[in-house]
Amino acid sequence: MKTLEIVNPPLLFVRELLIGDEVEKSNRTLADLKDIFQDKQSYETIAPETLLYEVYCYLPEKEGTMGALNFGITHIYPGKIGLEYFMTKGHFHAQDDRAEYYWGIEGEGVLILMDRQRNTWGEKMFLGSLHYIPGGVAHRVANTGNTVLSFGACWPSDAGHNYEEIAQNGFSARLMEVEGIPQLV
Ligand SMILES: [Fe+2]
Numbered sequence: 001m002k003t004l005e006i007v008n009p010p011l012l013f014v015r016e017l018l019i020g021d022e023v024e025k026s027n028r029t030l031a032d033l034k035d036i037f038q039d040k041q042s043y044e045t046i047a048p049e050t051l052l053y054e055v056y057c058y059l060p061e062k063e064g065t066m067g068a069l070n071f072g073i074t075h076i077y078p079g080k081i082g083l084e085y086f087m088t089k090g091h092f093h094a095q096d097d098r099a100e101y102y103w104g105i106e107g108e109g110v111l112i113l114m115d116r117q118r119n120t121w122g123e124k125m126f127l128g129s130l131h132y133i134p135g136g137v138a139h140r141v142a143n144t145g146n147t148v149l150s151f152g153a154c155w156p157s158d159a160g161h162n163y164e165e166i167a168q169n170g171f172s173a174r175l176m177e178v179e180g181i182p183q184l185v
């Protein structure tokens with residue numbers, strides 16, 4: 001841009017939509033989350049190409065740039081594998097001390113958090129809920145409602161994702177529907 005010029009912003013964030021030329025989209029299907037869900041029999045009954053969630057990201061700087069911030073919106077579809085809700089893969093940050101904000105935009109869900117001592121707890125997500133995720137805390141989101149759950153995220157560009165640790169060891173509790181309500185068990 002030129003000095004003194006006033007321009008349109010490169011991004012629009014309207015309700016649950018993130019719009020802009022540089023927004024990148026990715027999809028996660030059930031096949032991408034193989035071994036994440038406990039109920040293998042139920043897993044086999046659902047098509048592997050079933051879409052679990054979509055992520056729209058704006059990464060203004062190269063991944064790994066210290067001091068830069070990324071922005072994303074995730075839409076998780078409603079559904080369950082057995083008694084377990086559709087959810088994100090979950091991760092620690094590769095740079096373990098990096099924090100992140102999540103916030104609820106629509107739908108209902110639970111942000112599942114686990115610290116380095118493997119203590120697991122949850123925070124309810126809904127329109128207006130705001131969640132600070134400190135460094136060293138793994139995070140995953142489950143859609144506990146009957147409609148799409150959308151949430152926003154803002155995280156340091158040098159945080160990175162450590163999915164492997166969660167893929168191998170999981171969280172110390174699972175969010176299941178017990179007697180009709182979501183509970184960590
Ligand atoms: Fe994260």
